Amino acid sequence: MKIAVLPGDGIGPEIVAQALKVLKALNLKLDLKEAPIGGAGYDAEGDPLPDSTLKLAQESDAVLLGAVGGWQYDTLPRDKRPERGLLRIRKELNLFANLRPALLYDELADASTLKPEVVSGLDIMIVRELTGDIYFGQPRGISTLPNGEREGINTMRYTESEIRRIGHVAFNIAMKRNKKVCSVDKANVLETTELWRQVMIEVAKEYPEVELSHMYVDNAAMQLVRAPKQFDVMVTGNIFGDILSDEASMLTGSIGMLPSASLDANNKGMYEPSHGSAPDIAGKDIANPLATILSVAMMLRYTFNDEANAVRIENAVKKTLSQGYRTGDIYTEGCKRVKCSEMGDAVTAAL
Numbered sequence: 001m002k003i004a005v006l007p008g009d010g011i012g013p014e015i016v017a018q019a020l021k022v023l024k025a026l027n028l029k030l031d032l033k034e035a036p037i038g039g040a041g042y043d044a045e046g047d048p049l050p051d052s053t054l055k056l057a058q059e060s061d062a063v064l065l066g067a068v069g070g071w072q073y074d075t076l077p078r079d080k081r082p083e084r085g086l087l088r089i090r091k092e093l094n095l096f097a098n099l100r101p102a103l104l105y106d107e108l109a110d111a112s113t114l115k116p117e118v119v120s121g122l123d124i125m126i127v128r129e130l131t132g133d134i135y136f137g138q139p140r141g142i143s144t145l146p147n148g149e150r151e152g153i154n155t156m157r158y159t160e161s162e163i164r165r166i167g168h169v170a171f172n173i174a175m176k177r178n179k180k181v182c183s184v185d186k187a188n189v190l191e192t193t194e195l196w197r198q199v200m201i202e203v204a205k206e207y208p209e210v211e212l213s214h215m216y217v218d219n220a221a222m223q224l225v226r227a228p229k230q231f232d233v234m235v236t237g238n239i240f241g242d243i244l245s246d247e248a249s250m251l252t253g254s255i256g257m258l259p260s261a262s263l264d265a266n267n268k269g270m271y272e273p274s275h276g277s278a279p280d281i282a283g284k285d286i287a288n289p290l291a292t293i294l295s296v297a298m299m300l301r302y303t304f305n306d307e308a309n310a311v312r313i314e315n316a317v318k319k320t321l322s323q324g325y326r327t328g329d330i331y332t333e334g335c336k337r338v339k340c341s342e343m344g345d346a347v348t349a350a351l
């Protein structure tokens with residue numbers, strides 16, 4: 001198993017260290033190689049995605065990423081910002097399918113922002129398109145108009161084939177779950193997503209057993225906190241998926257619980273928690289490593305076809321939670337508050 005390990009910035013190295021502890025405890029044949037990305041890439045090579053890092057990622061079966069981003073926002077040129085390294089590696093590896101499962105562990109029902117009866121049993125798969133949309137559309141930039149005023153431009157765009165391929169991913173996942181797909185768009189005002197809806201309807205014809213519904217993104221944001229269990233698979237574009245997945249994470253207790261898989265057409269993937277580098281808590285050994293540990297489970301499941309070990313990790317996380325271990329973000333009264341590294345130890349012991 002050739003895995004590129006890219007810890008990145010902020011809490012990235014702390015949470016990746018815990019995920020590696022768990023992965024190594026499985027006694028698999030691993031070939032792990034580490035490289036810098038994001039601010040760490042910029043510091044090392046003057047580039048948020050150094051060529052050597054991209055090469056390593058391309059030559060590996062899978063990538064494990066911590067997080068990128070930091071405080072250098074205003075001081076770096078736009079193309080050198082840590083986040084650009086992340087967008088480039090997703091594009092270069094053609095990781096168009098981002099799976100973000102929002103799954104509530106029963107043990108965390110009282111850590112959710114919603115009442116236990118509204119969230120218990122919650123299990124949503126958000127399928128986010130990851131290499132298109134307003135993130136990559138041209139033209140983009142900030143320019144000065146003839147009257148001296150500045151103008152910022154981004155372009156929302158999707159081609160039919162980009163929509164179709166993510167549609168197939170979502171419907172295939174739905175076939176293995178409850179055969180329900182909700183496509184989230186803003187087709188009432190945005191042509192890009194009007195096309196999105198048309199193509200989703202076409203894709204749905206190839207999956208007669210799956211029920212397709214459509215929802216505008218503003219309503220979806222509201223429904224997620226009103227009655228989230230109405231959703232099973234949600235499929236949406238890059239920007240809406242980014243926002244809705246952070247929202248959904250709180251239903252599961254914390255953004256620190258939401259793993260992700262970013263896959264290409266052959267299930268080669270990059271695995272990372274959905275959250276960022278959390279500069280406010282970096283270096284303190286208090287971040288929640290479970291999203292990263294659960295991302296390793298997704299790596300075993302999707303890239304290495306090792307369902308047994310994926311489930312072992314998920315069960316170890318469940319056991320650790322039932323033993324009462326909690327990092328600060330998911331802590332509730334009566335539980336054992338632990339550090340990031342202690343949580344990693346606890347999951348490893350539970351394996």
Ligand SMILES: NC(=O)c1ccc[n+]([C@@H]2O[C@H](COP(=O)([O-])OP(=O)(O)OC[C@H]3O[C@@H](n4cnc5c(N)ncnc54)[C@H](O)[C@@H]3O)[C@@H](O)[C@H]2O)c1
Nearest residue numbers: 067068069070083256274275276277278280281287288329
């Ligand atoms: N995939 C990525 O690498 C990624 C994702 C999101 C944001 N970012 C970048 O991260 C930087 C910070 O962004 P932000 O503050 O908007 O989002 P963030 O996700 O880093 O943090 C948001 C809040 O959630 C908390 N948080 C995040 N992860 C946590 C964890 N594992 N355990 C406990 N608490 C956690 C943070 O402390 C913070 O209060 C920015 O540079 C942003 O661009 C990177």
Ligand SMILES: CC(C)[C@H](C(=O)O)[C@@H](O)C(=O)O
Nearest residue numbers: 069083086087242274275276
């Ligand atoms: C850091 C940023 C570019 C990234 C995104 O918007 O995709 C992040 O928010 C995420 O969710 O992975």
Ligand SMILES: [Mg+2]
Nearest residue numbers: 242243246274
């Ligand atoms: Mg995000």
